[in-house]
Every structure is written in structure tokens, then in C-alpha cells.
Amino acid sequence: MLSLLLRKLKIGRLTEKVRNSHLSQGSSDLPASFRQSLHIRHLACGSCNACDWEMAALSNSLYDHQHFGIDFVASPRHADLLMCTGPGSTHLLKAASETYEALPNPKWVMAVGDCAIDGGVFKGAYACEEGISRILPVDYKVPGCPPTPDDLMKALLEMMGKEVS
Amino acid sequence: MLALREYLQSYHSYPGIKIIEWKKREGMVDVPARDLPEILTYCLDMRPRPIWLTHVVNDERQLGNGFCVYLVLHFPGKDFSLTLVAKGIKDKFPTLSLIFPALNWSEREAQDLFGLQAVGHPDPRPLVLHPGWSQDFHPLCKDYKAGQDRKAFKRQPLVFPEMHGDGIFQVSVGPIHAGIIEPGHFRFYAIGEPVLHLEAQLFYTHKGVEKLLEGKSIEEGLQIIERLCGVCTVSHSLAYCEAVEKLASVEVPRQVLLWRTILAELERVYNHVGDIGNMCAGVGFALGNANGAQGKEKLQRLNSDYFGHRFLRGMVVPGGLKSIPGAKDRKDLLNRLLVLSDDFEDWIPLLQEHDGFRQRAVTAGILKTDVALDMGVTGPAARASGLANDWRELHAYLLYAELNVKSIVRQDGDAWSRLMVRVKETRESFRFLNTLLREAMQGPELDDEKLTALAGKKIRLLTPAWGCVESPKGTEVIWLMLDDEGKIYRCRIRSASYANWPAVPLTMPGNIVPDFPLINKSFELCYSCCDR
Numbered sequence: 001m002l003s004l005l006l007r008k009l010k011i012g013r014l015t016e017k018v019r020n021s022h023l024s025q026g027s028s029d030l031p032a033s034f035r036q037s038l039h040i041r042h043l044a045c046g047s048c049n050a051c052d053w054e055m056a057a058l059s060n061s062l063y064d065h066q067h068f069g070i071d072f073v074a075s076p077r078h079a080d081l082l083m084c085t086g087p088g089s090t091h092l093l094k095a096a097s098e099t100y101e102a103l104p105n106p107k108w109v110m111a112v113g114d115c116a117i118d119g120g121v122f123k124g125a126y127a128c129e130e131g132i133s134r135i136l137p138v139d140y141k142v143p144g145c146p147p148t149p150d151d152l153m154k155a156l157l158e159m160m161g162k163e164v165s
Numbered sequence: 166m167l168a169l170r171e172y173l174q175s176y177h178s179y180p181g182i183k184i185i186e187w188k189k190r191e192g193m194v195d196v197p198a199r200d201l202p203e204i205l206t207y208c209l210d211m212r213p214r215p216i217w218l219t220h221v222v223n224d225e226r227q228l229g230n231g232f233c234v235y236l237v238l239h240f241p242g243k244d245f246s247l248t249l250v251a252k253g254i255k256d257k258f259p260t261l262s263l264i265f266p267a268l269n270w271s272e273r274e275a276q277d278l279f280g281l282q283a284v285g286h287p288d289p290r291p292l293v294l295h296p297g298w299s300q301d302f303h304p305l306c307k308d309y310k311a312g313q314d315r316k317a318f319k320r321q322p323l324v325f326p327e328m329h330g331d332g333i334f335q336v337s338v339g340p341i342h343a344g345i346i347e348p349g350h351f352r353f354y355a356i357g358e359p360v361l362h363l364e365a366q367l368f369y370t371h372k373g374v375e376k377l378l379e380g381k382s383i384e385e386g387l388q389i390i391e392r393l394c395g396v397c398t399v400s401h402s403l404a405y406c407e408a409v410e411k412l413a414s415v416e417v418p419r420q421v422l423l424w425r426t427i428l429a430e431l432e433r434v435y436n437h438v439g440d441i442g443n444m445c446a447g448v449g450f451a452l453g454n455a456n457g458a459q460g461k462e463k464l465q466r467l468n469s470d471y472f473g474h475r476f477l478r479g480m481v482v483p484g485g486l487k488s489i490p491g492a493k494d495r496k497d498l499l500n501r502l503l504v505l506s507d508d509f510e511d512w513i514p515l516l517q518e519h520d521g522f523r524q525r526a527v528t529a530g531i532l533k534t535d536v537a538l539d540m541g542v543t544g545p546a547a548r549a550s551g552l553a554n555d556w557r558e559l560h561a562y563l564l565y566a567e568l569n570v571k572s573i574v575r576q577d578g579d580a581w582s583r584l585m586v587r588v589k590e591t592r593e594s595f596r597f598l599n600t601l602l603r604e605a606m607q608g609p610e611l612d613d614e615k616l617t618a619l620a621g622k623k624i625r626l627l628t629p630a631w632g633c634v635e636s637p638k639g640t641e642v643i644w645l646m647l648d649d650e651g652k653i654y655r656c657r658i659r660s661a662s663y664a665n666w667p668a669v670p671l672t673m674p675g676n677i678v679p680d681f682p683l684i685n686k687s688f689e690l691c692y693s694c695c696d697r
Contacts, residue, residue: 003514003515004452004515007511007512007515014459042344042345042346043341044341044346044347044348044370045348045370046369046370046371046372046693047347047370047395047693048392048393048394048395048693048694049347049394049395049396049691049692049693050392050395050396050398050476051395052345052346052347052395053395053396053439053476054475055345056344056345056458057458057461057462057465059458060455060458060459060461060462061455061458061459062459062462063462072344072345074343074344075343076341086370087372089369089370089371089372089696090315090318090371091295091320091368091369091370091371092340092348092369092370093318094320095340095341095348095369096341099341115392120392121388121389121392122372122374122377122389122392124377125372125373125374125376125377126304126312126314126315126373126376126377127304127315127371127372127373128315128372128373129315145392145478146395146475146476148469148475149462
């Protein structure tokens with residue numbers, strides 16, 4: 001216990017302010033009143049797992065998404081937003097649309113990473129779509145291969161209508 | 166290797182066997198398909214027992230060879246790799262899975278993607294293509310051109326074994342999981358809490374990458390290879406570049422080898438630190454998870470600061486490197502690594518001395534040595550089960566021979582052993598990085614032209630070559646053949662995850678369902694580079 005406390009004192013506070021670092025492309029009608037909390041469900045649709053790891057990084061102590069009211073939830077029934085990674089592999093399309101159906105209204109979809117937006121390097125492969133927008137209505141796009149956690153955080157906050165300095 | 170060579174030469178004194186190439190480190194032998202099982206049996210009886218590197222099926226009908234099977238074996242201790250080639254296969258080949266279960270998946274994959282039949286295969290169910298594709302859809306045949314077949318895909322129910330008896334029930338999980346994880350379907354057959362049997366249905370992220378690579382130039386191919394899997398970018402691109410450099414007979418300069426070794430070790434360190442943290446997440450041990458995630462984040466920021474990408478993408482190119490950091494950066498890089506290495510030593514005891522965590526991890530998910538051997542398991546999973554098969558030790562590549570790498574081996578084969586192997590390997594990697602960066606600090610500044618030696622070299626066409634690299638997950642193998650225009654003719658990707666996944670369900674029986682996250686994370690396998 002003592003070693004734990006000492007370590008805590010040595011490290012101090014880790015969580016950082018969000019850095020203003022990127023461009024994201026908003027598109028559709030996002031709510032202006034969406035300010036309290038945002039619950040997200042991740043949907044991996046054939047990604048190379050780099051985007052997934054960057055999303056997972058949001059929960060580490062340096063970004064700590066929870067202090068913005070953002071959380072990743074276990075069931076689509078609890079989610080407002082579906083964050084999709086990957087170009088949309090054929091084997092997953094049914095599960096992907098079922099996941100989308102399971103989200104309660106109102107609901108939004110974010111395409112995370114280049115291949116979720118337009119297929120990226122996997123364009124033209126026989127068992128995947130050219131972007132998740134071919135099967136789900138995408139409201140928000142975050143480019144990058146993969147987008148950094150900073151990019152993701154900023155995009156999420158922007159989407160929630162929060163000011164990012 | 167002389168005994169093996171003599172055996173092959175005298176084999177039935179049969180003219181079908183032809184030694185195409187026999188060099189110090191590599192050999193290639195043509196054998197008739199029907200003799201493959203017997204020759205493989207002979208090889209597997211040798212001690213130390215050979216490990217498999219890759220198993221490739223190739224459609225060479227246009228070249229007049231029919232379908233071909235390439236099986237690459239490595240003989241540990243002798244640093245010799247042998248490719249057995251069976252040409253002229255029409256529509257069936259004898260299965261090798263009964264002799265060597267490690268080839269089970271690869272042969273099933275050949276049935277799906279080429280429409281060949283592995284005669285006598287113990288489990289001929291489809292693997293890579295889920296039920297729902299049209300019957301004659303065999304995308305890796307050369308006469309198939311990527312089209313719109315996916316539009317006709319109608320998902321059919323998956324086939325699972327039935328199980329009967331009082332109190333037996335099934336728990337079905339996935340393909341979409343509760344966390345931020347890749348997709349896969351797991352079917353637990355449980356009686357009470359203990360698991361009797363586990364079926365893992367993967368290949369949900371199958372995109373058809375091997376077909377996509379065909380017809381691409383070497384540079385275009387690299388873009389895709391780097392994106393096979395997010396966290397093994399360096400290893401995959403190194404394996405790919407090794408294959409290309411073999412074909413071009415290029416020797417890369419020492420400075421390039423040095424920096425490639427540094428990149429490979431940086432990748433190992435950030436992965437291992439993150440994976441150790443993730444194992445803690447598997448049992449809900451937030452303290453370990455938080456420290457692992459912090460460590461990983463700091464290491465990835467270091468990657469980004471000195472190499473421009475958090476996953477080190479874009480650094481390794483055929484023939485060399487894109488760029489290397491300047492003198493001042495090298496010193497800073499080393500200093501920051503030393504701090505992170507101290508930090509690692511600081512929090513690891515918290516985990517090792519935590520009774521609750523030990524209780525969960527010790528004896529969870531035991532992988533026995535003989536199973537690991539038969540299933541061709543690789544990486545930390547194999548080393549935790551007593552197999553000293555670190556490719557950095559087995560084969561002299563990059564600068565590993567000078568670093569005198571020794572496989573970190575433990576005998577128990579449980580989740581705890583896999584964790585401890587990672588801990589020790591991380592420690593070793595920090596030590597290697599220290600040595601390597603000290604050498605790098607003495608090294609000259611290099612201009613970009615010296616970093617790529619491939620330009621203007623003649624590349625051998627229609628000849629197979631493979632590259633092999635020890636990634637944080639295990640040995641990654643990329644097998645490559647170029648067509649007569651220098652474009653990719655066939656590229657087979659045998660990732661460490663592909664080799665290890667079939668072994669994961671075997672470790673479950675007897676464990677309880679809630680231990681699966683821990684056991685799964687102790688293997689820490691990717692879905693993407695397995696499914697491709």
C-alpha cells in the first residue's frame with residue numbers, strides 16, 4: 001500500500017487537457033443540446049486494429065475520457081453513438097446492421113479512420129465494402145490511419161458541442 | 166543437415182525428388198505430393214524437432230505447374246530452413262494435418278480459397294469463408310477476378326458440434342464484443358461453471374488481403390502489409406522487406422540493420438507493456454491495467470516523437486529505412502527510454518506481489534508442451550510452455566546474433582507464465598535498446614539516399630522467397646513470389662496469431678467461463694492479421 005501511495009505521489013496528475021490538433025469533418029444534424037454525457041459502442045468492422053487500440057487509449061490516465069462524461073458501454077442498447085472502425089467486412093455486415101438496429105433513437109454513427117470512411121488501403125478486396133457508409137448512415141468522419149487519440153477526443157468533444165480551446 | 170540431404174537423395178531412389186537448391190541456411194526440394202506425408206514424418210522425427218514457418222498453396226496453372234504446395238520447415242539449432250515443394254496438384258492433395266496438426270487451418274483454408282481437397286483431413290469444415298458464399302467461389306484461383314460476389318453473400322447459420330447430456334449448456338459470445346475489441350464468435354460448452362469445450366469461430370474480419378495484394382507493385386504491397394495488423398506494423402513490414410531483399414539479393418548496410426533492430430524492439434516493448442496491462446484488465450485488476458496503459462501510451466508517444474507515427478508505420482521500406490533520427494534525437498530517445506524502463510520496474514512488483522491477481526493467473530489456461538509443439542504454437546505462448554523458439558535466437562537476422570538473444574522459457578504453460586515471459590522479455594528489450602542506441606549515438610548521420618539500396622537492383626521473378634521476424638506475438642512469416650512484370654504474384658501471410666489461435670480453445674477445458682478473458686488476453690492474439 002505504501003509503495004502504491006509513493007508511486008501516486010511521484011507521478012502526480014496525469015490527465016491532460018485536450019490538445020487542439022486536427023480537422024474532422026462533420027456532416028449531419030447533430031444535437032445542440034448534447035452536452036451532458038455521451039455513451040459509445042465500438043463496432044469493429046474489419047479494421048486492422050490500429051484504430052481500435054487508439055480508441056482503447058482514450059481510457060488511459062492521460063486522456064481519461066470519463067472526465068468529459070464520455071463512456072464506452074457494453075451493450076448497443078445503452079449507447080448514443082456507434083464508433084465504427086474498418087472498411088466493413090462482408091462476414092460482419094449482418095452483425096453490424098443488427099448492432100445499429102439495437103441502438104435506441106436518437107442515434108449517431110461515427111466512421112473512425114480512413115478505411116471506415118472509404119475503404120482505405122483495402123479498397124477493392126473481395127470480402128469488404130468501401131467504407132462503413134455503404135451499410136450504415138454515417139454522421140461524423142474522423143480521418144487518419146489511424147487517427148490519434150487526440151484527434152478522436154477532439155472529434156468527440158466537438159460532436160458533443162463542447163468548446164475545445 | 167547432411168543426414169536429411171542424404172535421406173532425400175536416397176528416398177526410394179525416386180526420380181521425382183529433385184534438390185533445387187541447398188545452401189548453408191536454406192534448401193528447397195521438389196517432392197511428389199503423395200510422398201509429402203512420409204517425408205514430413207521423417208523430418209518431424211528429427212531432434213530437435215523442426216518448427217513450421219509457413220504452408221503456402223499457390224495456383225501456378227498458368228506457369229504449367231498446376232497447384233503447388235510449399236511447406237517451409239525450420240530446423241532449430243542448425244539454423245536451416247527447408248522448403249518442400251509439391252507441384253502438379255490437380256484438385257486434391259494428401260492431408261498433412263494428421264501427422265502435424267499445426268497445418269490443420271492452413272489446409273482448410275486451401276480448401277476454401279482454392280477449391281482443392283485435402284484428402285483425409287480430420288476436420289474438413291469451411292474455415293475462412295463463412296457459410297453463405299456461392300459454392301464455386303474460390304477467390305485465390307488465378308482465374309477469379311475480384312468482382313461483386315460479396316453482394317450475393319447470404320449469411321447461413323454457422324456449423325458447431327452438438328453436445329448432449331444433463332446440465333450441459335452453451336454460452337455464445339460475439340462476434341461483437343462488449344469492449345473495444347475485434348470481432349470473433351466463441352461458443353462455450355459448459356457444465357456448471359467449468360468449460361467442457363470451446364469453439365472459436367474467427368474470420369469475421371476476413372477482407373481478402375492476399376488476393377488484393379496480387380498484381381500490386383512492391384511499394385503498393387507494403388502499404389497493405391503495414392496495415393495487416395495495427396500493432397505488428399514493423400514486424401510485418403520487416404518480414405515483407407526481408408523477402409523482397411532476398412529476391413533482389415540486397416545486403417542492407419549495418420546502420421540500417423541497427424535501426425531496424427531498434428524499431429523492432431521498440432515495437433516489442435510497447436506491445437508487451439500494453440499486453441501486460443491488458444491481462445490485468447482481463448481479471449478486472451484496474452491498478453495493473455492503468456499502469457500498463459500509461460506505459461504503453463508513453464512509449465507510443467515516443468514512437469510518434471522520433472519516428473513520426475505512434476505505430477511506427479512508414480519507417481521500414483524495401484532495401485532500407487525511410488529516415489533515421491539525428492544525433493540529438495538519438496540521445497533524447499535513449500534518455501526517455503531509460504526513464505520508462507525505470508518506471509516499468511517500479512510498477513511490475515505491484516502486480517507480481519498481488520495475491521488476488523496471482524490466484525487468478527496461476528494454473529489458468531494451461532497449454533502443455535506437447536500440445537504447443539504439435540499445434541505449432543509460437544511466441545511468448547510457446548516459450549511459456551517450455552519451447553525455446555524465439556526466432557531472434559534461432560536465426561541470425563538483424564543484429565540479434567550480436568545481442569546474443571536467449572529465449573525466455575518457463576515450463577508451466579499457464580497465464581501467469583505467459584505474463585512472466587513478457588515481463589522478462591520487456592526487461593531484455595529495454596537492455597537491448599540501451600546497447601543499440603549507444604551504438605547508434607556513435608554512428609554517422611546518414612543521408613536518405615544511402616538508406617535505400619534497392620533502387621536499380623535486378624529482382625528475381627517467379628521465384629519464391631520468405632521473410633520471417635519475431636514480433637511481440639510470435640514468429641511472423643511472409644512468403645512472396647513476383648510475376649514476370651515484378652508485381653506480386655502471390656503473397657502468403659502466416660502471422661503469429663494465425664499459428665496460435667487454434668491452440669487457444671484447447672487451453673479452456675476445465676477452466677471457468679469468467680477466466681476466458683484472462684486466458685485469451687494472456688495469448689493476446691490479433692484477429693485482423695489472422696483473418697486477413
